[in-house]
Amino acid sequence: MPRPRSLTPGQISAAALTVIDRDGLAGLSMRTVAKELGLSTMALYRYVQDRGELERLVVELVLGAVDTEPPPPDEPWRERVEVMMRRLRDAVGAHPEVVPLTLAHRHRSPSVLRHAETVLAILTEAGFTGERRVIALRSLLGYVIGAIQLEHLGPLSGEGTVAVAALPPDEFPYMSETARHARSVSAEREFIGGLTVLLRGLRPPPTRG
Structure with missing residues (x-):
């Protein structure tokens, strides 16, 4: 070249x-x-300058593809947060090897900061403040990061699920049965299903009348 x-x-x-x-x-x-x-x-x-600068450039390239514009404000807050988390998963999930770099350099990435700012704005409008808002944001990020790594390193369609499904049912009745069902769950359905469970569990503090 x-x-x-x-x-x-x-x-x-x-x-x-x-x-x-x-x-x-x-x-x-x-x-x-x-x-x-x-x-x-x-x-x-x-x-x-060095590999560290290379890493930061890669993180911004990947995360720069994330749409950080707020979803329509007339939608329920959980649906708006879901849209933001799906955007993040789509961008980072296309390059799963970059996940560790996004954790190391996220505070230096303007794109990930804008994404988090949008999510925090939605949570704030829903009534989250203080520690509850911190935990909500970290839980959402932790779920997305973990889901990407699971899909990449241990997909339900992979050999691990096949091996678990073949375990002796008298010794591992729940593991083997669950694995047999897991083989028909798509990566998209797994991600959205888990995110839905998490979002249902996130609740702002009750309003005081």
């Missing part, structure tokens, strides 16, 4: 994301990204 005369942050982050999608997070390095761009490793240092 001919060496580019100059590189933009977008080109560098796209190359880094290509490396991660292909080789996993462990494959990300200045050397592998430079190779992807057709550069020497030393030449890449003219544009990026």
Whole structure:
């Protein structure tokens, strides 16, 4: 590949994301990204300080795809929060190897900050304040992150579910039966079903009359 005369942050982050999608997070390095761009490793240092900066560029590329515009205000607050969580899952779930980076660099990403600000605004309008609002936001983020990792590392359609379904029912009656049902649950249905359960459990404090 001919060496580019100059590189933009977008080109560098796209190359880094290509490396991660292909080789996993462990494959990300200045050397592998430079190779992807057709550069020497030393030449890449003219544009990026270190791997940490590469990681931040990747996080912003992935999270920059999240639509942070508030859903229509006339919808119930739980439905609005669901829309925001689905947007986050769709963007990050397309690149599941990036999940650890989103946790490490989320406070530096303007996109994830805007997303969280929108979710917090919806929760506040619903009556959440103080500690209850903190726990609500963290619970939602924890669910989305965990769901993405489960779908990527232990999908219901994978070998693990097949193995559990084959367990002796006299020893593992609930595990084996549940796994047999799990094999027919799609990733989308699993995500929305779990999110619905979580949202039903989130309740703002009762209003004082």
